[in-house]
Amino acid sequence: MSSSRLVTASVAVASLGVGFAGGWLAHARRTRPAPVAPVIAPPPRPLTRPPAPPRPEEPAREPAPTAAPARVFRSNHRHTGRSGYALPLDLEVAHRVRTGGRISTQPVVNTNGRVVFGSHDGALYGVDVDRGSVLWRLNTGDRIYSTPAVAEDGLTYAGTDADRLFSVDQRGHLQWALGTDADADTSPALAPDQTVRFAAGKILYATTRDLTIRWRLQFGAKLYSSPLVLDDGTTLIGCQDDKLYAVDPAGAIRWQHETGADVDSPPAVHNDTVYFGSDDGHVYALSVADGTRRWRTSVGGYVRAGVAIGLDGRVVVGTFGPNPRIVALDGRTGAIAWSVAVTGGPPTAEWGVASSALVDRDGRYAVGLPTGELVVIERDGTVLDRVRLGDSPVDSSPILVRDALVAVGNDEGTLFLLGPSRALSRDADVSSTDDASVDVR
Numbered sequence: 001m002s003s004s005r006l007v008t009a010s011v012a013v014a015s016l017g018v019g020f021a022g023g024w025l026a027h028a029r030r031t032r033p034a035p036v037a038p039v040i041a042p043p044p045r046p047l048t049r050p051p052a053p054p055r056p057e058e059p060a061r062e063p064a065p066t067a068a069p070a071r072v073f074r075s076n077h078r079h080t081g082r083s084g085y086a087l088p089l090d091l092e093v094a095h096r097v098r099t100g101g102r103i104s105t106q107p108v109v110n111t112n113g114r115v116v117f118g119s120h121d122g123a124l125y126g127v128d129v130d131r132g133s134v135l136w137r138l139n140t141g142d143r144i145y146s147t148p149a150v151a152e153d154g155l156t157y158a159g160t161d162a163d164r165l166f167s168v169d170q171r172g173h174l175q176w177a178l179g180t181d182a183d184a185d186t187s188p189a190l191a192p193d194q195t196v197r198f199a200a201g202k203i204l205y206a207t208t209r210d211l212t213i214r215w216r217l218q219f220g221a222k223l224y225s226s227p228l229v230l231d232d233g234t235t236l237i238g239c240q241d242d243k244l245y246a247v248d249p250a251g252a253i254r255w256q257h258e259t260g261a262d263v264d265s266p267p268a269v270h271n272d273t274v275y276f277g278s279d280d281g282h283v284y285a286l287s288v289a290d291g292t293r294r295w296r297t298s299v300g301g302y303v304r305a306g307v308a309i310g311l312d313g314r315v316v317v318g319t320f321g322p323n324p325r326i327v328a329l330d331g332r333t334g335a336i337a338w339s340v341a342v343t344g345g346p347p348t349a350e351w352g353v354a355s356s357a358l359v360d361r362d363g364r365y366a367v368g369l370p371t372g373e374l375v376v377i378e379r380d381g382t383v384l385d386r387v388r389l390g391d392s393p394v395d396s397s398p399i400l401v402r403d404a405l406v407a408v409g410n411d412e413g414t415l416f417l418l419g420p421s422r423a424l425s426r427d428a429d430v431s432s433t434d435d436a437s438v439d440v441r
Contacts, residue, residue: 047404047420048086051362052378059312059330061379064361069109070399071150073187074306074356079228079268081308085400087360087376088420091387094405095132095417099125103409105187106147106356106397111154112170115407117396117415118144124158126172129401129417136172140164145185147226147397149196151209157196159184165198165211178211187226187266189235193249197235199223204237206251215251225276226266226306230288236274238263244276244284246291255291259284265317266306266356270331275315277303283317283329295334299327302349306356306397311363312379318353318367321345326353326367328381338381344371354395358406366406368394374408374418389416 054061065076067084074081101120110116114126114135120143126136141162148158155167155175161183167175182201189197195214196207202222206214225238233249240262246254260280267276269288277283279302285294302320310316313331318324327339345351355368364384365377370393376385389410396409406418 047088049089049362049364049384055380058379059314061311061363062313064311064363067361067403069113069401070106071108071110072190073106073108073147073149073226074266074268074397075358075399077189077229078270078309079226079266079306080270080359081268081306081357081397082311082359083400084361085403085405086362087358087364087366087400088404088406088418090420091374091376091385091406091418092420093387093389093416094419095129097125097127097132097134097415097417099123099413099415101143101413102392102395102411103413103415104145104354104395104411105409107399107407107409107415108148108150108156109399109401110150110156110170111152114170115401115415115417116148116150116156117407117409118146118148118158118160119409119413120144121413122160122162124148124156124168124172125415127415129405129407132417138168138172138174140166142183143185145183146198147187149188149190151190153209155209157188157190157198159186159188159198159200161185163200165196165200165205165207167209167211176211178205178207178213180205182222186223189227189229191229191233191235191249192231193233197227197229199225199227199237204235204247204251206235217247217251217253219245224262224264228267228269228274230269236267236269236288238265238267238276238278240264242278242280244274244286244291246288257284257286257291257293261302264304268307268309268315270309270313273331275307275309275331277305277307277317277319279304281319283307283315283334285315285331285334297329297334297336299329299336300325301352304352305354308357308359308365310359310365310379314379316357316359316365318342318355318357320352321349322347324352324370326357326365326375326377340375340377340381340383342369342371354393355408356397358398358400360400366398368396368398368408368410370394372410374398374406374416387418390414
């Protein structure tokens with residue numbers, strides 16, 4: 001083959017190769033899948049709401065307390081209802097623990113992390129909050145109205161209408177019991193000197209930790225208000241003789257302040273002022289030092305719940321009918337800042353809010369309603385959330401067990417554990433106890 005023919009053939013082959021390669025590349029461009037954008041997972045949904053920025057007209061907020069479990073009535077010895085934990089973003093029932101009677105007490109958390117509460121079936125319960133199961137049950141012989149108090153050494157104190165105050169260890173084993181002259185249905189308070197203060201009938205008691213009586217002080221009428229003990233050992237307590245009393249550490253009356261009706265509302269103290277309500281339809285603010293009245297505000301119905309002290313210094317409390325509501329008062333002046341009406345019940349003086357409000361670390365409130373609901377309220381009175389827990393009243397005061405986990409009871413006899421999860425877990429009842437019942441007799 002001549003050289004010219006060889007060159008021509010080589011060029012032809014090369015052209016064919018280039019044409020084939022170009023066609024393959026064009027085909028590859030047509031058939032190659034388009035690049036896929038990377039999938040970015042959405043951030044996890046938060047369990048709690050972010051803090052709301054303060055509005056110009058709102059008072060300044062105080063710092064929230066250190067996050068710690070609620071071990072005593074109203075979460076701390078000053079009965080403010082403040083918690084260092086945050087309420088959940090929305091309220092969903094995670095567990096139900098059923099008992100045989102009404103639950104009107106506030107739950108607490110013992111040193112083993114169990115939720116402890118009493119029922120009108122006469123039993124004190126210890127509950128595992130993660131499983132919703134009853135770990136132990138102590139039969140006291142009669143109804144329990146008393147919110148337990150957990151001491152630093154792990155002993156839990158509570159009263160019963162079987163005319164006894166008793167203490168149990170972390171596993172619900174009975175340690176001590178003291179017979180009283182009447183129903184021990186107020187919540188015990190733990191004093192700085194390690195004594196226990198509680199009321200039964202007309203008598204205020206001070207006992208040692210092993211329930212040996214140090215002193216007793218008799219009043220002229222029943223004591224239904226749970227006592228508060230100040231840092232100096234002074235006890236503040238309301239009485240159905242229409243008065244609030246201050247009792248010194250030795251058991252002598254230091255001062256008294258008269259209202260127009262029974263004082264069943266437990267007192268709360270913030271700075272140098274004690275706040276409480278009366279069946280005369282007023283909320284009172286007194287000087288802690290001498291009982292001098294600083295202000296008195298009419299709220300239109302019985303005030304039997306404990307007042308909560310908001311992080312903005314406002315005093316928040318529920319009232320009874322004929323127009324029940326949750327009302328916030330300026331802590332310095334008593335002026336009404338906002339109110340939330342409670343509707344759906346009979347317009348009578350005996351139907352209203354018996355639950356005391358919880359204050360979370362961002363200043364929001366949670367409170368039980370006689371309509372069977374638990375409601376969450378913003379600092380400015382805006383209703384953020386509500387969940388129906390049944391048809392019977394929620395007279396129990398809610399607590400935060402930890403961030404985004406609420407515990408509260410209702411009059412149907414069920415303890416509810418509420419959190420942000422929509423997945424319901426196993427319910428529990430009294431048959432799930434691990435330990436045998438024990439009688440306090």
